[in-house]
């Protein structure tokens with residue numbers, strides 16, 4: 114069981130920008146579960162999607178793997194022979210903890226865990242690539258290059274699963290979704306202070322884009338079919354298929 118996330122429970126004079134450091138690693142499963150509507154379902158369905166799309170003799174990538182939740186979901190559902198999973202995260206603290214998570218798992222598919230920036234990792238011979246709430250932390254102007262590299266590194270018939278916090282062009286709808294997300298967090302035990310301080314910490318670190326922006330860019334880099342397969346409030350997951 115992961116410890117409860119109390120990082121923003123007490124008033125902080127100045128709220129620093131959010132970082133995936135040791136204190137976050139300690140509470141990460143609790144934090145993401147109580148903060149991202151649909152997280153458990155999305156992780157489980159990444160296994161279901163990988164079961165369908167992983168090709169024999171190919172690689173599956175989990176980019177921004179944190180504690181390898183999506184990696185393990187894929188590892189236990191992929192029936193294709195001779196697959197390998199590459200899990201990448203640039204937080205040393207996350208990677209160290211993920212190593213112990215993987216060591217305790219009995220799955221048979223080999224997993225390569227790499228501490229690196231996803232911007233510096235080659236994508237090659239891929240059939241499934243997962244960006245589960247990771248692209249949102251990359252500067253907006255650098256996102257296209259990563260998506261281009263992913264599309265180029267996928268085999269025909271391969272897929273990218275892209276989960277993101279999203280924004281809405283309509284101001285009233287945007288406000289409603291943010292409000293409902295905060296209600297979700299309060300229902301999960303976060304106080305007003307925790308919600309407000311986390312919001313300040315994440316403001317310049319996590320930059321959401323609209324679903325249209327995601328769709329257009331995914332099409333522009335070469336994906337033939339792009340659409341949403343899951344959404345709850347301002348959290349969505351898209352599947353992009355390479356023909």
Ligand code: GEK
Pocket residue numbers: 133145156176177178179180181182183201202203204207229230231232244245246247250251
């Ligand atoms: C899950 N996918 O549980 N390169 C590599 N890793 C990065 C980078 C980067 N440039 N930027 C951020 N990260 C996971 C959840 S969490 C989402 C993903 C969240 C890593 C960062 O260190 C963190 O572990 C992860 O991306 C984002 O299915 O906390 O909202």
